[in-house]
Amino acid sequence: MASSPKEQSTPDKKQETYSKLDEAYAESNLEDQVLVYWNRHKNQIVLAVAAALLIIVGFQLTKWWKSKTIADRAEAYAVATDDSQKQAFADKHSGTDLGGVAFLELADKAYEEADYTKAAGFYQKALDAFKMVEFKQRAHLGLAMSNLQAVNESAAINELETIASNKSYPEASRGEALYQLSIID
Structure with missing residues (x-):
């Protein structure tokens, strides 16, 4: 009951599959082409969006922290009489x-x-x-x-x-x- 080993996917086979998909969907509508693009690149897209969000959140947190520090310093100065x-x-x-x-x-x-x-x-x-x-x-x-x-x-x-x-x-x-x-x- 030995099963045959699965074929290992290689970059060449992936590229061949992608080119066949491109040919098959070349005449299709935009929705199908976007779906194929999404399926092919969804990991990179999700990572890019997540990285952009992290950069934006980090930048905003830095601005908030700086303004809070200045406000705290001004409050401490006002208290020192x-x-x-x-x-x-x-x-x-x-x-x-x-x-x-x-x-x-x-x-x-x-x-x-x-x-x-x-x-x-x-x-x-x-x-x-x-x-x-x-x-x-x-x-x-x-x-x-x-x-x-x-x-x-x-x-x-x-x-x-x-x-x-x-x-x-x-x-x-x-x-x-x-x-x-x-x-x-």
């Missing part, structure tokens, strides 16, 4: 512009309280956090002026010269740096 909370927020988010804003607020407050050394530290952290030139030049100028007020004249002159020569900073900041350099004894 006193100096210790603001400093904890700034330290946690020191690589972001919002963390830089928190450092800038702390630096401005320390400067107003005439704690120039503390202000210089916060201005330096804000300068490191910012990527936007508009904020960066503000922190840089604050750092230079804090150093000047803290009687760290060599550091202040160095910072003011850096500001004055930085072509990416606005003219007003560069002009302020040049003015401060001109009045230093």
Whole structure:
């Protein structure tokens, strides 16, 4: 009762079968041709559609996660009202512009309280956090002026010269740096 071994299908036999089907359905209507195409390529079509859907879902999830992270950071910033909370927020988010804003607020407050050394530290952290030139030049100028007020004249002159020569900073900041350099004894 031994059964004869089944013929192995080879790529040549498949191709021959496909060409016979193509000849048979060449004169048929569009529906039959689509059905033959579907039967021949359904695995590739299903895989392509599934891959496209996964890419779309992944892209949308990435966008959602990014906006949620930004919203959570903004909410945490709004909750931080006193100096210790603001400093904890700034330290946690020191690589972001919002963390830089928190450092800038702390630096401005320390400067107003005439704690120039503390202000210089916060201005330096804000300068490191910012990527936007508009904020960066503000922190840089604050750092230079804090150093000047803290009687760290060599550091202040160095910072003011850096500001004055930085072509990416606005003219007003560069002009302020040049003015401060001109009045230093």
